[in-house]
Amino acid sequence: MTKMIFVNLPVTDLARARAFYEALGFINNPQFSDDNSACMVWSEAIHVMLLTHSKWSSFTSRPIPPASMSEVMLAISCDSREAVDRMNEAAAGHGGTADVNPQQDLGFLFNRSLADPDGHVWEAMWMDPAAIPSAD
Structure with missing residues (x-):
């Protein structure tokens, strides 16, 4: 089996969160979605599980941090600089916060x-490995 990552995020409004991630280019996988969760696919290896607070609490008793705090910043690659800009603009236009x-x-x-409507921070990035300066 190919190694994958499933990022689990607690959300206050599942429909709003799902619409936000769809606006960024994620695709919902209905096979792993229900009234309390939505599986949002970025690539074959990267999936984001949006979980209502009640669903989240069935996995852990640890408290959900306030939206004003950051536990992690998740970086995802984009195909171009323009795609990075488009993702940030989509975030701002769909209930998130740009920059x-x-x-x-x-x-x-x-x-x-960018931050999603629940304050989860993402870093949209583009990189050209051939243009990385040498370490000399």
């Missing part, structure tokens, strides 16, 4: 951070 951190442009690497 929660300063954008970074190193020439070979470009990224912009």
